[in-house]
Amino acid sequence: MKNRIGFIDFLRGFALLGILAVNLPYFSKPMYLVASLGENSTLLDSIGSWIVAFFFESKFYILFSFLFGYGFFIQIQNNPETDSRSRYFRRILGLGILGLLHGVFLFIGDILLSYAILGAFLWFLRNRSSSWLLKFSLFCLALAVFCRIGMSFAEVELKSQLETNLPRLLEESRKAYLGGFWESTVQRTKDTILSIPFLVFYQWPSVLSMFALGFYAAKNSILTDWENTKPNFKKLFPWALTLGILGNLVYTLHSRHILPENPSVFLKILYAISDTFCAPALTFSYVYLLGNYYNSGRSFTDRIWFETMGKLSLTCYLGESLVCTWIFCGWGLGYFDQxxxxxxxxxxxxxxxxxxxxxLVWKRTFTLGPMEWILRSWTYWKMIKIL
Known part of the structure; x- marks a missing residue:
């Protein structure tokens, strides 16, 4: 692809690691147990859960959303032809179809369908000014705070209902996922449908915020001219890192039930604000540190690894889900909840x-990953050369 930005692919390759760390627990056990009070029975398992919460949860879908917005703006700018709108929405539709199939057959926490739905809105932001995009991004984060506050108040009722039905739900989940392919697919479809409110109210406002921020960054070439970007990032880094560490410490203590249960209204609001703003702050810190590393001589030996994964990010994302499903489902190795x-x-x-x-092996022969080839052929409505 012409005008491809190496650092963007580098970040995508890195993000695939973080997303996998967050997704794996949802493959390995019933979704009702993930981050629950009774999830872990040993100190080592609790430490593993805390590491995921502090370093990975809510940071990497944020990063991928930012990169998604950045990449889509570049694609729009690089395709000024009269049929660019139809190509854009064909791509969005193709992404949505892949996301739907992914959610049914592989993973209950699919993000691709959400990206397709919200990505359709991106087309109408392409000509907005930089200042408008920044304001819109902040507005979406404020909306995310209100959504999470609302979810925290609804949590008490949901917990009471879940406690009553939990033994039955756990038994149904274990039986289905340790059964055959059809049984696990039916159960995953049910779980995917049940997860929709969480995706809409917890993730969508933050995703849309990062889409707009990615548009802003691409419009101002923030990740392509690191020498000019670095001084401003350097000023923000100490504040972002401090906020990220403190806020995500609070998030980890709260989400892993180390702090007292049933917090006051004030604490619920504080947790919602902390969760919404501190995850992007730590993500920014990751990007700054990786930007310095990428643009130094030390990164040359690692670039090809991360960049190649980034170029095949859709294939790798879906491929990771395929491997995880095979490891844990009954039609594979059958390690579900074990x-x-x-x-x-x-x-x-x-x-x-x-x-x-x-x-690395695939790119030695082919120019596109298998899923990238399918999506691009669909987008351009013709068979794209892959060799």
């Missing part, structure tokens, strides 16, 4: 490395 959080976290590394190696 591995603790610590081992599940450790599994992140070999699975990610496997898809990194796949990417």
């Amino acid at each position: 591995i603790g959080s610590y081992i599940v976290l450790l599994l992140t590394v070999p699975i990610w490395i496997f898809w990194g190696m796949f990417s």
Whole structure:
């Protein structure tokens, strides 16, 4: 692809590791147990869950959303032809179809369908000014705070209903996912439908905020001219890192039930604000540190690994889900609800490395990843050359 930005692909390759760390628990056990009070029975498993909460949860879908917005703005700018609108919406539709299939057959926490729905809105932001995009991004984050406050008040009622039905739900989930392909697919479809309110109210406002911020960054070439970007980022970094560490410490203590349950109204509001703004702050810190590393001589040996994974990010994302489903479902190895959080976290590394190696081998022969080829052929409505 012409005008491809190496650092964007580098960040995508890095983000695939973080997203896998967050997604793996939802493959390995019933979704009702993930981050629940009774999730872990050993200290090591609790530590594994805390690591995921502090370093990964809510940080990497934020990063991928930012990169999604950045990449789509570049695609729009690089395709000024009269049929660019039809191509854009064909791409969005193709992404949505892949997301729907992903949610039904592989993973209950699919983000691609959400990206397709919200991405359709991006087309109408392409000519907005930089200042408007920044204001809109902040507005969406404010909306995210209100949504999370509302979810925290609804949580008490949901918990009471869940406690009553939890033994039955857990038994149904274990039986289905340890059964055949059809049984696991039916259960995953049910779980995907049940997860929709969480996606809409918890993730969508933040995703849309990062889309707009990605548009802003692409419009101002923030990630392509690091020498000019670095001084401003350097000023923000100490504040972002401090906010990110403190806020995500609060998030970890709260989400992993170390702080007292049933907090006051004030604390619920504080948790919602902290969760909404501190995750992007830590994500910004990751981007700043990786930007310095990428633009230094030390990164040359690592670039090809991360960049190649980034170029095949759709294939790797779906491929990671395929491997995880095979490991945990009954039609595969059948380890569903049999591995603790610590081992599940450790599994992140070999699975990610496997898809990194796949990417390197694949790119020696082909110009596009298999899923990228399918999506691009659909977008351009013709068979794209892959060799």
